[in-house]
Amino acid sequence: MTPFSQQSMSRRTVLQAATVGAIGVDPALRAAVYAQGSDKPEKEEVKIGFIPLTDCASVVMASVLGFDKKYGVKIIPTKESSWAGVRDKLITGELDCAHVLYGLIYGVHLGIAGPKKDMAALMTINRNGQAITLSKKLADQGAVDGASLAKLMNKEKREYTFAQTFPTGTHAMWLYYWLASVGINPMKDAKVITVPPPQMVANMRVGNMDGYCVGEPWGHRAIADGIGITAITTQDIWKDHPEKVLGTTAEFVSKYPNTARAVTAAILEASKWIDSGLQNKLKMAETIADKSYVNTSVDVINQRILGRYQNGLGKTWDDPNYMKFYDDGAVTFPYLSDGMWFLTQQKRWGLLKDHPDYLATAKQINRIDLYKDAASITKTPVPKDVMRTSKLLDGTVWDGKDPKKYADSFAVHA
Numbered sequence: 001m002t003p004f005s006q007q008s009m010s011r012r013t014v015l016q017a018a019t020v021g022a023i024g025v026d027p028a029l030r031a032a033v034y035a036q037g038s039d040k041p042e043k044e045e046v047k048i049g050f051i052p053l054t055d056c057a058s059v060v061m062a063s064v065l066g067f068d069k070k071y072g073v074k075i076i077p078t079k080e081s082s083w084a085g086v087r088d089k090l091i092t093g094e095l096d097c098a099h100v101l102y103g104l105i106y107g108v109h110l111g112i113a114g115p116k117k118d119m120a121a122l123m124t125i126n127r128n129g130q131a132i133t134l135s136k137k138l139a140d141q142g143a144v145d146g147a148s149l150a151k152l153m154n155k156e157k158r159e160y161t162f163a164q165t166f167p168t169g170t171h172a173m174w175l176y177y178w179l180a181s182v183g184i185n186p187m188k189d190a191k192v193i194t195v196p197p198p199q200m201v202a203n204m205r206v207g208n209m210d211g212y213c214v215g216e217p218w219g220h221r222a223i224a225d226g227i228g229i230t231a232i233t234t235q236d237i238w239k240d241h242p243e244k245v246l247g248t249t250a251e252f253v254s255k256y257p258n259t260a261r262a263v264t265a266a267i268l269e270a271s272k273w274i275d276s277g278l279q280n281k282l283k284m285a286e287t288i289a290d291k292s293y294v295n296t297s298v299d300v301i302n303q304r305i306l307g308r309y310q311n312g313l314g315k316t317w318d319d320p321n322y323m324k325f326y327d328d329g330a331v332t333f334p335y336l337s338d339g340m341w342f343l344t345q346q347k348r349w350g351l352l353k354d355h356p357d358y359l360a361t362a363k364q365i366n367r368i369d370l371y372k373d374a375a376s377i378t379k380t381p382v383p384k385d386v387m388r389t390s391k392l393l394d395g396t397v398w399d400g401k402d403p404k405k406y407a408d409s410f411a412v413h414a
Helices: 011-019 027-036 054-064 083-092 102-110 136-140 146-155 170-181 197-205 218-224 250-255 257-274 278-288 298-302 336-348 358-365 368-377 403-407
Strands: 045-050 074-079 097-101 119-124 130-135 161-164 191-194 211-215 228-233 244-249 308-310 316-318
Touching: 045 054, 045 083, 045 257, 054 074, 054 097, 054 244, 054 257, 054 278, 083 097, 083 102, 083 244, 097 102, 102 119, 102 170, 102 244, 102 336, 102 358, 119 250, 119 257, 119 358, 119 368, 130 136, 130 170, 130 197, 130 218, 136 228, 146 170, 146 228, 161 170, 170 191, 170 211, 170 336, 197 211, 197 218, 211 218, 218 228, 218 298, 228 308, 244 250, 244 257, 250 257, 257 278, 257 368, 278 298, 336 358, 336 403, 358 403
Parallel strands: 045 074, 045 097, 161 191, 161 211
Antiparallel strands: 097 244, 119 244, 130 211, 130 228, 308 316
């Protein structure tokens, strides 16, 4: 069927489709129901905040390519300068939804990342594709990976400064996990500061930090500018780790459930489009490089989205675990165990003083019900289990079965 805006379905057809269950109904027909019938979006213009990072791509492309119109909404991508700004605008309702750090949504929900407000994660936006960068100055002193960094820090005593992008966010957790894996306690052995993603390279250039963890393209940009090296990618910390989510408030979902579903469906389609081939990825890179979005050169974006990596020291490699947006639907499902992992790390580092109810919290935030509706109308496969098992850099296995024991199991902690 043609896009919704071109369809001229009769009211009877729409209502008939609305009464039929999900199974056996043409997804295009069901999508038309969401756009025109009983599940028509309550709010047609949806402001979605994003930070200038490669992984904002599915939000941007959903708007640019018109996937949003197919589901009866108009996505207005809104460029933001910091994660704190995204948080504040979500809480006040100035933004309806956002491309946002997984750990930020959980932190706000629990009141450890600013004002407390009930939050919702509608889908996972991407996996992999972040990196930890060390300054060229450190590299020249021999610190090019975790082990050599720990050796240098033990030998050359001074205050070492590392940056992440938000205290409860993903980049903070990747940075802390990596440092701890080589015996560096980020809470005791280093100074950790918060810097917005687009400002990382400029801050390293003037010597404000020794290293940072951030999303692309700001890892590759440090290499292109000759000021830093890639010490490790985050997919080497946790293969296929969750990263950004489509986040909003529980209040928004309660007030505008059809809108939340429609936006999720539109971004699912955009995610599928991005991962559908080389030309789509290159088109995406060209689009988001524009000053309206990431504001950098295309070549800084397009290498790592194709898995073509270099570390700034002459090493190059093809990484099959590069940033994925869809990967046959495996990326986008909001696994409960993914959200619970961030809670375990927030407890590990003292951000949470007591153990929360890990599973109950994840069930509150990760809106699997709405996700499944959106997945059904976009023909996105849904996994059978809401939990998944992963092995991390230090050999620990996370499966979500005993989060309290897992959180308390680390030798290096706050």
